[in-house]
Amino acid sequence: MNEQIEMIKRFEGLLSAPFTAFFQNGKVNVDIIPKYVDLLCTNNVRGAFVNGTTGEGPSLTMEERKLTAEKWIIAGKGKLDLIVTQVGGCNINDAKELARHAEQHGATAIASLPPLYYKPTENRDLISYLAAIASAAPNTPFLYYHIPSYTGINVKLDQFLCEAKLRIPTLCGAKYTSTDLRDLFLCQQLEGKPFKLFLGADEIMLAALPLGVTAAIGATYNFMAPLSHKVIQAYKTCDFSEARQEQGRILKVVEVILKQGPLISMIKAVMNNIGPLDFGNPRPPLQPASEQEVTAMMKELRALKLENLVQE
Template sequence: MSQRGDVKMSSKRLSGLVAATFTPLTNDDEINLPVIGPYIDYLVKVQGIRNIFVNGTTGEGMSLSVEERKLVAEEWINKGKGKLDHVIIHVGSLSIKESRQMAEHAAKCNASGIAVISPFFFKPQSTDALVEYLKEVASAAPGIPFYYYHLPELTGVSFRVVELLDGIEKKIPTFRGLKFTSSDLLDFGQCVNNYKDKFDLLYGKDELLLSAMVLGATGAVGSTYNYFGNLNKKMLSYFEKQDYNLAREQQAIVQEFIGYVSSLGFGVAENKATMMLVSGIPLGPPRLPLLKCSEEKKAQILAKLKILGLLN
């Protein structure tokens, strides 16, 4: 264990690939908890992924009730014991009381850490206001690492993160790093340049991962690592060996797939369908207001996966 301020936390850094997990649902729109155990085995044994980010955007966390999110968090943590290295639970909510409640619950369940997205209806009007909000949520789980989840495309909260990080550990002793999901590589690059030795700086745009690694990202959180884990690990291996041409080839495959499916409309529903096509895991449809992926889109996604050689 290591000491930071008055708080003891694990010294183990969060790095490498982190899968932003999907939440399995039944056709009756209920949480399908029994799927999570086999899902973990697939991530570990097939894709080589041992770190996960639960109840985030990919997991439709904001569409689940607080009680559902607790059940999902507990299942991932309990079933992941001895198999997963890090289970980060996203506890963001429009209600700060709900966020604190879920943060406390995650800590009691022995989560590896918690993450929080900015409120996006009543938005913080300044960086200081956002930090105060994050501080309040983090204080409910004072013994585990805390991460800020930066997603300006959905939240509309686009303060420069490099400014938010300035002195944040003095206000939030458990602050460990961030999930940076934005194509603003200028801001991310400055975060890395100033704070790489202090914080875990995880990038969240799968199609730009190689660019982020060049800038010095310590890892990445993304949905495609659920089913393209091996492909991205191969890319990172080439990058570490400084074989940049082969690394670019692997990134190009990911970009080709994401570029194609984005032209079809690549939301959570289509992403979830892709995971089912590749893994065979029954994840079910997304929750309304998201509509399930059409059979026509599924056929197009399947065809592209076959063309790119991405099906076992």
């Protein structure tokens, strides 16, 4: 276990938050996953955070989530460094079953959202919930999925992680999907750096690097990982002008996408238009982007030369 946790702490680079592909009849298309893995590898994306927000995990049935996780673990073996399976977003018994399943099939780590309806009001309640899930996979590293903009639960993460570690031996970090740099800084300042923080807010990569962030999980790495790699490399070589320029390009792309409609629906439309794979439409309650929205978005994105960012 300690070796697995240390591997996660040492990891540097990008993980995709992959989409779940659907056929026209609404069924999950897992046949696409091996080609998806190859696409990520071509763009130097070294892992995947499966069944998360981008992957519409909370909208999938337990059996669909199990099947998707299995296919990612199989397809990623020997190609991707990390396969993290997100098991939260449903009732606790299903979450525990998904955790057990992930461990049985060899996921590198599991992660969990907090409860999405009956929200805990104190750290101890959230920790008890997460501890029960983590205990179902006692030999697998555990990450907390911190995304307050979706969950409405905004813990002070440095304190929360330290408290949670007392109850959850496998806890080794978090997916930090927030633009709160103060909280991120405090987590990075903990003595001995006991937790790995995977940045989940792609648009603040450059701001997070000086705080010690070395790894990130995001939706944009599905289609513009080369830009984020340029940001990281320019920062490492102290070419801050280049780093700011490339971060600015990322922000422009994100702004164009968000201007047209809901993030997941619009990014899925981007992938369907510029990449080699067809991910279909999102599952309700998310609605597919309209033809007019896609046309307007792609016109602006082509002006930014977005189609040149995905290497096939």
